[in-house]
Amino acid sequence: MTFAKTLPSYLLLLFCVALSIFPFLYMLSLSLQSDADVFSGIPILIPETWQFTNYIDIWQKAPFARFTLNSFIIAGGITFLHLIFDPLIGYVFAKMEFAGKRVMFVAVLSTLMIPFFIRMIPLYVLTARMGWLNTYQGLILPFAMSAYGIFLMRQFIRPIPDELLDAARMDGCSELGLYWRIVLPQVRPALATLALLTFVFQWNEFLWPLVAVNTTEMRPITTGLTLFNQEFFTQWNLTATGGIILFIPSLLLFLFTQRYFVRSVMLAGMK
Amino acid sequence: MFISGSTDTADTDIRVGAMPTRRAARFSRRTRQTLLAYLLLSPAILYFSVYFFYPIGLEFWASLYSGQPLIGESRFAGLDNYVAALGDARVRQSLFVTLAFAIGVTAASIAIGLGLAVVLNRPIPGRTLIRAIIFFPYITSFVIVALMWQAILDPYTGILNSFLAELGLPTQNWLGDTSTALPTLIAITVWKDVGYAMLIYLSALQSIPSDFYDAASIDGATPTQQFRYLTWPLLTPTTLFIAVVSTISQLQELAPAYLITKGGPADATRFFSLHVFEAAFFELNIGYASALSFLMFLLILAITFVQFRLLNRETTY
Numbered sequence: 001m002t003f004a005k006t007l008p009s010y011l012l013l014l015f016c017v018a019l020s021i022f023p024f025l026y027m028l029s030l031s032l033q034s035d036a037d038v039f040s041g042i043p044i045l046i047p048e049t050w051q052f053t054n055y056i057d058i059w060q061k062a063p064f065a066r067f068t069l070n071s072f073i074i075a076g077g078i079t080f081l082h083l084i085f086d087p088l089i090g091y092v093f094a095k096m097e098f099a100g101k102r103v104m105f106v107a108v109l110s111t112l113m114i115p116f117f118i119r120m121i122p123l124y125v126l127t128a129r130m131g132w133l134n135t136y137q138g139l140i141l142p143f144a145m146s147a148y149g150i151f152l153m154r155q156f157i158r159p160i161p162d163e164l165l166d167a168a169r170m171d172g173c174s175e176l177g178l179y180w181r182i183v184l185p186q187v188r189p190a191l192a193t194l195a196l197l198t199f200v201f202q203w204n205e206f207l208w209p210l211v212a213v214n215t216t217e218m219r220p221i222t223t224g225l226t227l228f229n230q231e232f233f234t235q236w237n238l239t240a241t242g243g244i245i246l247f248i249p250s251l252l253l254f255l256f257t258q259r260y261f262v263r264s265v266m267l268a269g270m271k
Numbered sequence: 272m273f274i275s276g277s278t279d280t281a282d283t284d285i286r287v288g289a290m291p292t293r294r295a296a297r298f299s300r301r302t303r304q305t306l307l308a309y310l311l312l313s314p315a316i317l318y319f320s321v322y323f324f325y326p327i328g329l330e331f332w333a334s335l336y337s338g339q340p341l342i343g344e345s346r347f348a349g350l351d352n353y354v355a356a357l358g359d360a361r362v363r364q365s366l367f368v369t370l371a372f373a374i375g376v377t378a379a380s381i382a383i384g385l386g387l388a389v390v391l392n393r394p395i396p397g398r399t400l401i402r403a404i405i406f407f408p409y410i411t412s413f414v415i416v417a418l419m420w421q422a423i424l425d426p427y428t429g430i431l432n433s434f435l436a437e438l439g440l441p442t443q444n445w446l447g448d449t450s451t452a453l454p455t456l457i458a459i460t461v462w463k464d465v466g467y468a469m470l471i472y473l474s475a476l477q478s479i480p481s482d483f484y485d486a487a488s489i490d491g492a493t494p495t496q497q498f499r500y501l502t503w504p505l506l507t508p509t510t511l512f513i514a515v516v517s518t519i520s521q522l523q524e525l526a527p528a529y530l531i532t533k534g535g536p537a538d539a540t541r542f543f544s545l546h547v548f549e550a551a552f553f554e555l556n557i558g559y560a561s562a563l564s565f566l567m568f569l570l571i572l573a574i575t576f577v578q579f580r581l582l583n584r585e586t587t588y
Binding site for chain 2: 006009010012013016017019020021023024026027030038041042043045085088089091092096097098099101104107108111113114115116117118119120121122123124125126128141142144145147150175200201203204206207211222223225226236239240243246247250254258261262
């Protein structure tokens with residue numbers, strides 16, 4: 001392949017890269033602009049003076065610290081439950097023999113066909129009846145495990161040789177001991193991937209908090225930002241500042257674990 | 272340890288008298304495992320029953336009532352909600368908008384994602400970084416995506432229009448005009464999601480043996496012919512997979528309409544999901560909203576069924 005031939009497609013690729021990055025840079029630029037810059041009505045790419053005070057003002061104009069804390073509690077709680085249950089259930093389906101296994105497994109997988117949006121109305125009613133609107137448990141429990149995570153863990157646990165497990169049984173290791181001492185250490189990289197994907201997607205979740213929270217102080221950062229955009233400001237600079245704060249944890253996680261992300265989508269995407 | 276254990280069993284096997292007790296021991300071990308398995312599964316059984324199966328049943332039940340079943344006054348109405356939904360012009364309009372959105376996003380993601388994957392499958396400099404950058408918007412919250420693009424597309428203070436004006440090109444009220452609002456939402460969603468299709472295609476491309484291309488080259492096939500007669504047919508299962516997964520998830524997408532356009536202008540971007548959301552949570556018309564939601568469930572089941580049929584005929588290589 002000659003250089004002249006690959007050049008056009010390479011340039012097109014660089015254009016796509018620029019297009020992917022530009023909105024983020026523009027948001028960063030907006031977050032550093034003063035009110036005067038924003039009200040001038042003339043779009044500014046690089047502000048003359050960087051208004052870092054936006055990053056201080058925002059914490060005073062809205063309960064932004066509380067929103068951030070809520071996001072960490074909710075996304076963190078959900079990730080923790082996934083790490084407890086997904087590999088355990090995955091192990092039961094991968095390595096244990098019991099009557100009704102096939103039926104149970106199909107039942108779990110069938111939940112993939114019942115997406116969240118379809119269940120939203122009855123879930124709202126159930127959560128309200130339990131008195132769990134505006135509570136952490138009401139926001140966390142509906143996402144405690146997933147058929148996807150269970151399936152993923154089962155796929156990773158299955159290749160562990162049965163001989164290894166039998167040997168440990170002979171040594172008097174209990175079933176739970178097997179799981180804890182042999183299976184879990186073997187699938188640690190897969191657990192990291194599961195934790196990462198779960199955390200990022202829950203950090204971004206906005207539909208359920210929108211429905212199940214109606215007090216300001218229980219909002220996570222996603223709905224907090226959406227609503228305070230309407231309630232607190234009408235200025236792009238402060239909204240953009242909130243956007244940057246919401247965006248930083250995903251960016252940091254992605255920068256350090258980009259390979260895991262790419263690999264897990266490539267692995268799990270095609271089953 | 273393992274070896275000595277297995278010789279023990281081999282020894283006992285020979286002694287005929289030991290057989291019944293061994294079988295009894297094995298049976299009780301199996302029973303014990305079944306009990307333990309169900310004990311370990313019990314949180315999952317509880318979770319999926321409470322948060323998946325029961326709500327779907329509850330929703331169907333509520334869809335048969337008018338008024339506010341589950342939360343207030345209601346009256347049994349049979350299939351009236353379904354009849355009313357299918358007869359409502361606004362519902363039909365929102366279904367049309369949703370289908371156009373889902374198909375538009377899916378088709379564009381497949382075309383652009385495949386193009387990017389084919390280019391990135393070559394050993395070009397910096398491809399890991401390029402791949403990561405293009406994938407990144409996929410894991411960004413739609414809340415941020417909405418903010419960024421609203422700021423860029425603002426008709427008065429947005430950077431896009433001022434850029435177009437500088438070039439002497441006509442400016443547009445991208446999100447405020449009935450003819451451009453839906454295509455703009457499609458473009459924003461493709462911008463966010465195309466990295467997913469790209470990654471799936473990349474992993475599929477990497478699993479095609481390079482011998483195939485060597486053989487094609489020897490036979491004198493041009494790169495275009497190689498794509499047309501080799502790559503594209505081999506990628507059929509991947510394309511089907513992306514098409515179905517993307518269509519199903521875009522059909523229920525609420526964020527673009529809710530966060531960016533609120534369904535406007537003049538219902539041009541009124542998604543079915545937004546219609547359901549407003550009927551349920553603004554108008555508290557729970558019975559009707561449940562019926563709409565259940566109709567969407569049936570549509571998704573139908574698409575999933577078609578997926579199974581098509582993927583079962585998948586080509587292997």
